[in-house]
Amino acid sequence: MKVAFMLINDTCALAGTNSRRLLRFCVFAVCIPLLSCTNKGQYFEESGSVFHTLYKIQYQSPQLLTDKIDKELQDFNLSLNPFNPNSIIAKVNKNETVEVDDWFTDVFNKAQEISEKTNGVFDATGAPLFNLWGFGFSKMDSITPQMIDSIKAFVGYNKIRLEGRQVVKDDPRVMLNYSAIAKGYACDVIARLLEREGVTNYMIDIGGEITIKGVNQNGNCWRVGINKPEDDLGGINKKVEEVMQPCKKCGVATSGDYRNYYEKDGKKYAHTIDPRTGYPAGQNILSSTVIAKDCMTADGYATAFMALGSEKAIEIAQSIPEIEYYLIYVDNKGKHQIAYSKGMLEYLPNRKTLDILENP
Numbered sequence: 035m036k037v038a039f040m041l042i043n044d045t046c047a048l049a050g051t052n053s054r055r056l057l058r059f060c061v062f063a064v065c066i067p068l069l070s071c072t073n074k075g076q077y078f079e080e081s082g083s084v085f086h087t088l089y090k091i092q093y094q095s096p097q098l099l100t101d102k103i104d105k106e107l108q109d110f111n112l113s114l115n116p117f118n119p120n121s122i123i124a125k126v127n128k129n130e131t132v133e134v135d136d137w138f139t140d141v142f143n144k145a146q147e148i149s150e151k152t153n154g155v156f157d158a159t160g161a162p163l164f165n166l167w168g169f170g171f172s173k174m175d176s177i178t179p180q181m182i183d184s185i186k187a188f189v190g191y192n193k194i195r196l197e198g199r200q201v202v203k204d205d206p207r208v209m210l211n212y213s214a215i216a217k218g219y220a221c222d223v224i225a226r227l228l229e230r231e232g233v234t235n236y237m238i239d240i241g242g243e244i245t246i247k248g249v250n251q252n253g254n255c256w257r258v259g260i261n262k263p264e265d266d267l268g269g270i271n272k273k274v275e276e277v278m279q280p281c282k283k284c285g286v287a288t289s290g291d292y293r294n295y296y297e298k299d300g301k302k303y304a305h306t307i308d309p310r311t312g313y314p315a316g317q318n319i320l321s322s323t324v325i326a327k328d329c330m331t332a333d334g335y336a337t338a339f340m341a342l343g344s345e346k347a348i349e350i351a352q353s354i355p356e357i358e359y360y361l362i363y364v365d366n367k368g369k370h371q372i373a374y375s376k377g378m379l380e381y382l383p384n385r386k387t388l389d390i391l392e393n394p
Contacts, residue, residue, distance in 0.1 A: 074094050074095070074096070074234065074235070075094055075095045075096035075097065076094065076095070076096075077092060077093065077094050077235075077250075077251040078092070078093060078094075078095060078098055078099075079091065079092050080093075080099075080100060080103055082104075082107075084107045084110070084111060084220065084240065085111070085115055085213070085216065085217055085220070085240070085241065086117070087217065087240065087241030087242075088241065089107075089220075089238070089239060089240040089241070090239045091103060091224060091236070091237075091238050091239070092236060092237045092238075092250070093228055093233050093235065093236035093237075094233060094234070094235040094236070094248075094251075095228075095231065095232075095233050099227075099228070099231055099233075102227060102231070103224060103227065106223060106224060106227050107220070107224070110137060110220055110223055113134075113135050113137045113138050114137060114138060114141060114212055114216045114219075115216075116161075116209075116210070116211050116212075116213070122134055122135060122138050123138065123210055123211075123212065126201045126210060127209050127210060129203075129206050131200075132200075133199040133200060134196070134199050134200070134201060137219070137223065139196065139199075140219065140330070141212050141215060141216060141219050141330070142158075142196055142201070142212075143196075144215065144219070144330050144331065144334060145158045145191070145212060145215055145334065146191060148215075148331075148334040148335060148338060149191040150191075151350060151353075151354065152335075152338040152342065152350060153310075154190070154191060154192075154309065154310045155308060155309070155310065155315075155338050155341045155342055156191075156214070156334055156335075156337060156338035156341075157189065157190065157191045157309040157310075158191060158210050158211060158212050158214070158215075159188075159189050159190060159191055159193065159194065159208050159209060159210060159211075159309070160189055160211075160307065160309030161209055161210075161211040162185045162188070162189060162209055163182070163185055163186070163189055163307050163309055163312050164307050166181060166182070166185060166312075167307060167314070182312035182313070183312075185312065186312050187205070187207075188205040188207040188208050189208075189309055189312075190309075193205055193208050194208055194210070214333065214334065214337040215330055215333050215334045215337070217240045217241040217242075217243045217333060218240075218243040218285060218287050218328075218329035218330045218331075218332060218333025218334070219328075219329065219330035219333070220240050220243075221238045221239075221240050221243050221244060221245035221285060221329040221330075222245055222285065222328050222329050222330055224238050224240075224245070225238055225245045225247065225283075225329075229247075234247065234248050235247065235248030235249055235250070236248065237250070237256045242287075242288060243285070243286070243287045243329050243332070243333050244258060244285065244286045244287070244329065245283075245284075245285050245286075245328070245329045246258075246280050246283065246284055246285075246286065247282075247283040248283075254279075255279040255280060255281040256279070256280060257277055257278070257279050258277070258278045258279075258280070258286055259274040259275075259276070259277050259278070260274065260275045260276045260277075260278065260288060260321065260323055260360065260362075261273060261274060261275060261290075261321070262274065262275045263275070263290060263320035263321045263362050263370070275321075275362065275372075276360065276382055276384065276385060277382075277383075277384060278323075278325075278381045278382060279381060279382075279383055280325065280381050283327075284325050284326065284327060284332075285325070285326050285327065285328045285329025285330065285331065285332040285333070286323070286324075286325050286329065286332055287323070287324055287329060287332035287333040287335075287336040287337075288321060288322065288323040288324075288336055289321070289322045289336040289337045289339070289340045290320060290321035290322065290340070290362075306340045306341045307341070308341050315340070315341040315342075315343070317340065317341060317342060317343035317344075318343055318344055318363045318364045318365070319339060319340050319342075319343060319344055319347065319361055319362070319363045320362045320363060320364060320370070321361070321362040322335075322336045322337075322339040322340050322347065322359070322360075322361055322362075323336060323359065323360040323361075324336040324339070324351075324357050324358070324359050324360075325357065325358045325359075325378065325381060326356055326357045326358075327356060331356070331357065332357065335351070335354070335357055335359075338350075339351070339359070339361065343363075344361055344363040344371075344373060347359070347361060348361070348373060351375060352375070357375075358374075358375045358377040358378040358380075358381070359373075359374060359375050359378065360372065360373075360374040360375075360378050360382075361373045361374065
């Protein structure tokens with residue numbers, strides 16, 4: 035479950051995303067006085083749904099790119115949406131003979147890389163285990179060790195490989211699901227499209243995963259909020275823990291499951307399955323935010339860190355210089371704590387000021 039992002043706009047904050055045409059008109063009308071006419075055009079906003087989640091794309095362009103964005107997302111959906119029976123990944127899961135495309139290949143290779151670096155905590159073949167436990171561990175009381183062992187027999191990233199343009203499985207029951215990384219990659223795919231169209235200022239949000247470049251309509255760095263991980267039965271949390279201001283192209287992803295947790299020995303644990311064991315990870319991270327050069331990488335590590343726990347996540351993150359992290363976790367006394375990389379301060383102007391005051 036991906037949560038914890040709020041987009042914080044300086045101006046042109048518009049309510050309601052169901053009417054794409056209305057939104058474009060409002061953005062156009064409000065932003066003209068701010069930007070006047072430039073050779074880069076005006077700021078537009080596109081919104082809709084893909085992968086059963088919402089997206090919002092803001093960009094500066096001389097013209098609307100609606101049709102091109104829609105086509106790119108539809109094509110992407112036909113590659114990596116496991117719930118679309120006509121997609122490439124669905125055909126792979128049904129053991130049909132199919133050649134994978136470049137998008138599938140990119141995601142496959144990145145997922146295998148992250149699986150290796152996290153010792154299998156990130157595993158695109160783990161969906162059968164997640165389904166066994168059910169959302170929110172709804173089937174916990176009925177699960178037996180024998181059931182877990184029977185599924186683990188065909189779960190494991192080392193049971194699949196690419197040979198040319200075809201996926202080869204060691205066991206035909208192996209199922210692939212790249213939902214934990216595909217939304218981040220979709221942000222990168224749309225970013226490439228925009229850049230091919232000459233767009234240099236944009237923010238792409240797909241299901242809470244974000245790719246950013248340039249500045250917003252006010253000429254400032256884009257602003258992204260990390261929500262406070264607080265109990266929220268209504269499902270809407272508007273309290274912000276930190277505000278990030280990325281001033282260069284990057285991908286930002288946050289994983290969190292603090293609205294759905296279980297308690298053990300008086301402590302709260304997020305609902306995260308460790309595919310290596312088949313059991314709940316029982317780790318202490320409530321929210322994991324990662325910044326990387328691309329959103330696919332950020333998305334994968336943000337997901338993996340949830341199952342690793344704070345100590346192991348920090349150890350692995352420090353071995354990967356191309357990512358920065360911000361973790362919110364629960365200590366041994368049940369208190370919320372934060373940990374972040376030194377490089378993350380570049381994106382946290384408020385926290386950077388506090389650090390200077392505390393550590394002159």
